[in-house]
Amino acid sequence: MSIFKIEGGIRLKGDVTPQGAKNEALQILCAVLLTPEKVTINNIPDIIDVNKLITLLGNLGVKIQRNGKGSITFQSDEVNVGYLETDAFRKEGGSLRGSIMIVGPLLARYGRGYIPKPGGDKIGRRRLDTHFEGFINLGAKFRYNREDHFYGVEKTEEGLVGTDMLLDEASVTGTANIVMAAVLAKGTTTIYNAACEPYLQQLCKMLNSMGAKISGVGSNLLTIEGVESLGGCEHRILPDMIEIGSWIGLAAMTRSEITIKDVSWENLGVIPNVFRKLGITIERRGDDIFIPTHESYEVKTDIDGSILTIADAPWPGFTPDLLSIVLVVATQAKGDVLIHQKMFESRLFFVDKLIDMGAKIILCDPHRAVVIGHDFKSILKATTMSSPDIRAGISLLIAALSAKGTSTIQNIEQIDRGYERIDERLRALGANIVRV
Template sequence: MGTFQIEGGHRLSGEIQPQGAKNEALQILCAVLLTSDKVSISNIPDILDVNKLINLLRNLGVKVEKTGKGSYTFQSDDLDLDYLSSDQFKKDGSGLRGSIMIVGPLLARFGKGFIPKPGGDKIGRRRLDTHFEGFIKLGAEFRYNKEERFYGVEAPNGLKGDFMLLEEASVTGTANIVMAAVLAEGKTTIYNAACEPYLQQLCKMLNSMGANIKGVGSNLLEIEGVKELGDCEHRILPDMIEIGSWIGLAAMTQSEITIKNVNWGMLGLIPTTFRKLGIHLEQRGDDIFIPAHTDGYEVQSFIDGSIMNISDAPWPGFTPDLLSIVLVIATQARGSVLIHQKMFESRLFFVDKLIDMGAKIILCDPHRATVIGHDFKSQLKATTMSSPDIRAGISLLIAALSAKGTSTIHNIEQIDRGYENIDERLRAIGAKIERVD
């Protein structure tokens, strides 16, 4: 188990380049299974979850070639489908939640797809019903081996397009269904589809391969099935979750930081939400400049004077992956804020570690926490803690970098799952952080 030792209380300075988007990469990499032609992808982040998926694709028989930093080619022209029945596949697939998205492409191209119950963050229930209900609407038969916790779908007679109204706007569910539908016979209509930037990127990539998807960016997708897909080149967006993390880091450490090449048009409500907390950020070309908040930052209130409430929602609402960051930032704000995590009932349970550091937080229930800010009049105290998941892990790291004294964070593999070489990149802007194995 890896550990970070962080000497907090230092101001940082400099520029930081966001990595490629983890959540987009997991979708895009699964899409290479839809064609036997070569697919080139750039700006792939070098992180544990993505590397696990690339390794799974290799084991499935995909020809993978690294052509440069973050750049790869993939060719799925000679797959070993027997791998799907192997013990190795059960191990590979169960360690990564994103592995669920290989099912749609395999089902579309080969008429069958299997996956062990996926792993991932322990942030509450994350149902897979949307994925499989979509496949069933397209004509697939579903089966589940309860003893081996193994899911499967088969469509020996092929898939046929249909209308479906999704029960929830699941991002991975929508992605999986879209990848199955692009090769289905006839027209598929998906209403209440997720429309996150990463899903938009997937649809644009598929269209460049020869798919016929309309309504990209909306919650109503119309897909005319095609016989086959071809090659393409695709570049992954900068990771908006990491961008939000660096905004939070700058605010909490009262540092002047420039975040480079953020693709402003795809950030949605992220800049607006941070401004509600009183954080000043400036658009400079395609960069974000955050000045040193030496006088702190003050939480806004609603027009009627009531306490600010920040909650998550499907896109274009505020992403749930940044609520942990917002909560940490609020601990040093001037004023109070209610954090409402609607989508995952276990994501706020890391606040006990912040309370140990001296934060004033009232955990109202599994979904809501009220934070009373210190206004930097009382610095957080260093402590020893363990990272429970990716987003809580980076939040605790930000707290440690702002705290007085030396903190220790165990189980940093959770952070490495989502953030590329984070200790090296933080040291480059002045952070005192060391990795200890």
């Protein structure tokens, strides 16, 4: 087990380039199973969750050729579907939530797909019903082994047949899984209440470049005309919007001057404006974000003067993955903020660690917390803490970098799951952080 030791209170300066998007990579990598031809993917982030999925694909028989940093060519012409029923797969697939998205492509191309109950962040209930209800709507037969929590779907004699479906929730991974199954189904499928995040759009664009026929990309109504087969392609992953938001929050909390390079502004949605509501100055310079040094940042109240509320919502609303970062940044704002985490009931439970550091936070219930900003009048104090999940982990790291004294963060494998070489990149900006 590694830990981070961080000396806080140091102002940082310099340029940083965001990694490829974790949440896009997990979808895109699963899509390589849909074709026997070569698929080259660029800007793949070198992080634990993505590397686990690449290893899983290799164990399934996918050929993997590394072309250079962040670039890999995959070829799924000799997939061993029997691996899905081995004990090794049960252990491997169960350690990664993103593994659920291999089921759609395997069902579409090989007629069956299995997955153990997937792992991932312990942030509350994360149901899989949307995925399997979608497969059932396409004509697949569902089975579930309650003893070892093993899920499976298989084609019937009729195969997968296009249909109209209304998703019970706009699940990103659920939409991606159903889309990957539907592209090879007979006839036309419509998916209403589909997720429309940029990363889902990227998946649809990639599939279309492989020969799929998907329309409505970017909306919540997707129409998919099934095709016989898909070909190869080359695809580049977008920069990670969650990491971009993390760098914005880091710059404000540490009163640093940072330029975030090549952010793909058109795919950031409301993220810049939410940070601006906290009083953070965000300048657009071409496709870069410049954050100047902040001696203070003042929360903007609503028009009627009521307390600012920041809540998560499906795209184009504010992503839940950035609420933890917003919460920690609000601890040093001038003013008060209500954080409303609607989607996950355990994601705010890390605030006790911030309270130990001197933050003024009232946890109203599992979903809501009121943050009373210090306006840098009272600096957070260093402490020893443990990272419970990826986003809470990076939030605690930001808090430690702004705090007075030397902090220790344990269980940093959680941070490594989503952030590439974060300690090296922070040191390049002037941070005093070591991995022990």
